[in-house]
Amino acid sequence: MNDSRNTPDPPKHMETTMALLDKVFKLSDNGTTVRTEIIAGITTFLTMAYIIAVNPGILANAGMDFGAVFVATCIAAALGTAVMGFAANYPVALAPGMGLNAFFTFGVVLGMGQSWQIALGCVFWSGIIFLLLSVFRIREWIINAIPMSLKTGIAVGIGLFLAIIGLQGAGVIVDHQATLVTLGDVTTPQVLLFFLGFFIITALYYRRIPGAVIIGILATTAAGFFFGLIEYRGIVSLPPSIGPTLLQLDIFGALEAGLYAVIFAFLFVDLFDTSGTLIAVAKEGDLLDEKDRLPRLGRALMADSSASVTGSLLGTSTTTSYIESSAGIASGGRTGLTAVTVAVCFILALFFSPLAMMIPSYATASALLFVSVLMISSISSINWQDLTESAPVVVTAVMMPLTYSIADGIAIGFISYALIKLLAGKSGDINISVSIITLLALCKYIIL
Numbered sequence: 001m002n003d004s005r006n007t008p009d010p011p012k013h014m015e016t017t018m019a020l021l022d023k024v025f026k027l028s029d030n031g032t033t034v035r036t037e038i039i040a041g042i043t044t045f046l047t048m049a050y051i052i053a054v055n056p057g058i059l060a061n062a063g064m065d066f067g068a069v070f071v072a073t074c075i076a077a078a079l080g081t082a083v084m085g086f087a088a089n090y091p092v093a094l095a096p097g098m099g100l101n102a103f104f105t106f107g108v109v110l111g112m113g114q115s116w117q118i119a120l121g122c123v124f125w126s127g128i129i130f131l132l133l134s135v136f137r138i139r140e141w142i143i144n145a146i147p148m149s150l151k152t153g154i155a156v157g158i159g160l161f162l163a164i165i166g167l168q169g170a171g172v173i174v175d176h177q178a179t180l181v182t183l184g185d186v187t188t189p190q191v192l193l194f195f196l197g198f199f200i201i202t203a204l205y206y207r208r209i210p211g212a213v214i215i216g217i218l219a220t221t222a223a224g225f226f227f228g229l230i231e232y233r234g235i236v237s238l239p240p241s242i243g244p245t246l247l248q249l250d251i252f253g254a255l256e257a258g259l260y261a262v263i264f265a266f267l268f269v270d271l272f273d274t275s276g277t278l279i280a281v282a283k284e285g286d287l288l289d290e291k292d293r294l295p296r297l298g299r300a301l302m303a304d305s306s307a308s309v310t311g312s313l314l315g316t317s318t319t320t321s322y323i324e325s326s327a328g329i330a331s332g333g334r335t336g337l338t339a340v341t342v343a344v345c346f347i348l349a350l351f352f353s354p355l356a357m358m359i360p361s362y363a364t365a366s367a368l369l370f371v372s373v374l375m376i377s378s379i380s381s382i383n384w385q386d387l388t389e390s391a392p393v394v395v396t397a398v399m400m401p402l403t404y405s406i407a408d409g410i411a412i413g414f415i416s417y418a419l420i421k422l423l424a425g426k427s428g429d430i431n432i433s434v435s436i437i438t439l440l441a442l443c444k445y446i447i448l
Contacts, residue, residue, distance in 0.1 A: 151272055154399040163376075
């Protein structure tokens with residue numbers, strides 16, 4: 001017979017903490033526990049931790065300080081995710097978005113010759129506009145009015161854009177005077193390790209192993225160290241200074257340079273990325289209401305848009321909601337406590353800057369190629385029997401990597417959609433939103 005007196009009661013302060021967490025995040029109402037939420041948060045963090053090394057690596061190509069961007073990435077992710085957790089009570093994590101960081105560096109800075117300070121100014125204004133659209137509830141009208149085919153084309157185009165950046169960064173493809181691009185030397189250790197990393201990530205992801213991307217990056221880095229390609233710098237240290245990027249954005253320079261198309265591109269991609277992510281994770285977590293709508297959507301959008309503004313002030317590209325949040329939801333995460341756990345993990349990651357700085361470009365390139373695979377896979381949803389739908393998708397997707405510009409891909413995609421529909425006698429498919437965006441795109445090329 002068990003004696004209940006031998007079973008120690010939990011400490012009073014622990015009971016108080018549990019009760020407070022339950023009250024703040026409504027754990028009981030959502031059928032979850034503190035332990036489940038924390039495990040889910042750690043799972044989500046592991047699946048998206050690659051951004052800690054990948055984002056500074058990409059933005060460093062724009063001339064930004066790696067260490068400062070590393071700190072900005074962690075803090076922006078932590079703040080945005082914490083706001084999402086406390087304000088919206090959703091298990092959704094945020095961080096600088098893939099594709100948007102590539103557009104920032106290779107499209108705006110290197111492609112258009114703008115300074116990274118001005119590029120941060122564009123991110124700031126796109127975040128402000130997103131915030132206003134969320135406050136006045138215009139966002140839903142814009143998103144719902146854009147044809148699904150064009151949304152898919154944008155996602156696929158960004159995927160192809162990431163693929164070519166990853167392949168180029170690893171040395172798999174190189175420039176050629178006659179054909180523009182050609183195959184590089186695939187026998188170099190760097191290229192071989194790039195493919196090794198990509199194969200590891202893909203296989204682990206297929207096996208549903210949490211943290212597949214970061215495991216692949218670290219494994220590739222370890223292999224590079226073993227073959228003498230990487231210099232050991234340590235694992236843990238105090239965070240680098242954020243001074244080189246903090247408040248260095250040029251807010252008015254972005255307007256003076258007339259980069260409205262760039263601001264629009266950042267805004268447009270963030271709108272679709274955020275909306276798609278929120279709906280996808282909500283469905284997986286059974287968080288939609290009886291009308292298939294997401295409760296507290298306004299708060300979630302406010303958290304996302306304010307994170308972009310904050311990120312630009314800290315010194316990083318657009319911060320957005322991450323689809324990797326679905327990994328934590330699959331582990332049982334249902335409330336904002338999952339998001340707050342992710343935020344704490346990003347703060348702790350600040351002390352691992354030496355490890356992040358050791359990760360070579362060919363290791364992060366493996367992650368870029370893998371993310372591109374996930375994004376390109378959405379092309380399977382296209383109706384290929386209707387050329388007025390499928391042709392604009394192909395044009396949008398192909399133009400992004402070939403022009404090295406997400407903004408041009410979006411603009412030309414909308415023009416293609418409108419003109420093809422018009423000439424095919426299907427003008428009824430062209431709604432007001434598409435018409436306005438198409439006219440703005442035409443003005444971009446004809447007038448500006």
